[in-house]
Amino acid sequence: MASINKLAQTLKALHKPGSPLILSNVWDISSLNTIVSLNSExxxxxxxxxxxxxxxxATLGIKDEELSMVQNLEAISKIAPLAVKAGLPLSVDLQDGYGDLITTVVTAVVEYGAAGANIEDSIPSAGFDKGISGSLYTIEDQVERLKRALDAAKKxxxxxxxxxxxxDAFCLSPTPGLTHEIKLAEAIKRGKAFLEAGATTIFYWGGAGGLTSETVKRLVKELDGKVAVMMSGAPGSLTTADLAKIGVARISVGPSLYFAALDAVKTVASRLFSGGGLA
Incomplete structure (x- = not known):
């Protein structure tokens, strides 16, 4: 069985601008086993x-922002060992790192078997309607937090x-004077600072509609391709092939597979209630 740091090295090497790592996000043992089964091909x-x-x-019946560190760690503690057993590096969504508990949570997930993590620069209690200074950690604070996370993982x-x-600059609610160009400039400034602090990639999310190709191209250019994006399910959104051509290093889908699974259950159940069969 590979060591956790060996899996971390593997994960880091998979981030190649123009030939991105494509991640199908999981949420429990069943979803993990379903995705891992594809490697029988x-x-x-x-x-x-x-x-x-x-x-x-969502599996707990709560909103994303209501998920506690304890609840998230409980799920990760079940998923991570199975990822290690499968020989696959696992990146875990740690939201904002739970404020001052960032060292504790990173230490825990490494011990469970995680090789990487998402860590947000937005403040959960603030929401996205208070502008750059009110909704996001300052660049200096976030840099310090990322360094603490990496130090905890090393230890x-x-x-x-x-x-x-x-x-999360692009997630900020529209306010007077907060134009897309201002958000873009802030996103680039933060991205460069976070890379300097030791991040492997900078993850940008553009909300339900996703980011435009022009925005992604600018980010890729400014950050030497060290860009991660979440795909949007909106009609006409960028595909994995489109994003690879632009030059991103990482693509994820967030809860999209979870929604797809629920839609599949709903479709089959509706057919049964209408006199049909399973197929």
Whole structure:
């Protein structure tokens, strides 16, 4: 069985601008086993795994922002050992790192078997309607927090732990004077600072509609391709092929597979109630 740091090294090496790591986010043992089963195919398409805090929260009947550190760690403690057993590096969604508990939570997930983590720069209690200074940690504070996370991972045995530093500048609610260009400039400034602090990639999310190709191209150019994005399910959104061509290093889907699974259950159940069969 590979060591956690060996898995972290593998995960880090999979982040290649233009040939991105594609992650299908999981939320429990069943979803993990379903994705891992794809590697029974000769070309073994699954290279790594990731969790989605939104989906984990949804299984508990709560909102993403209500998911506690204890609840998230409980789910990760079940998922991570199975990822290790499968020989696949796992990146876990740690939201904002739970404030001052960031060292504690990173230490715990490394001990469970995680090789990397998402850590957000937005303040959960603030929401997205208070502008850059009110909704996001300052750049200086977030840099210090990311360094603490990486130091905790190193002390826990994973010096190559992969931090996918999420920047939520594009999620901020519209307010007077907060234009897209201002958000973009802030996103680039934060991205460069987070990479300097030791992050492997900078994760940008553009909300339900996703980011435009022009925005992604600018981010890729400014950050040397060290960009991670979440795919949007909106019609006409960028595909994995589109994003690879632009030059991103990492693509994830968040809770999209969770929603797809529920839709499949709903479709079959509706057919049964209408006199049909399972197929």
């Amino acid at each position: 000769p070309h073994k398409p699954v290279k790594a795994l990731a969790t989605a805090s939104f989906a984990i929260a 826990a045995g994973a010096p190559d732990f992969v931090v996918n530093a999420r920047c």
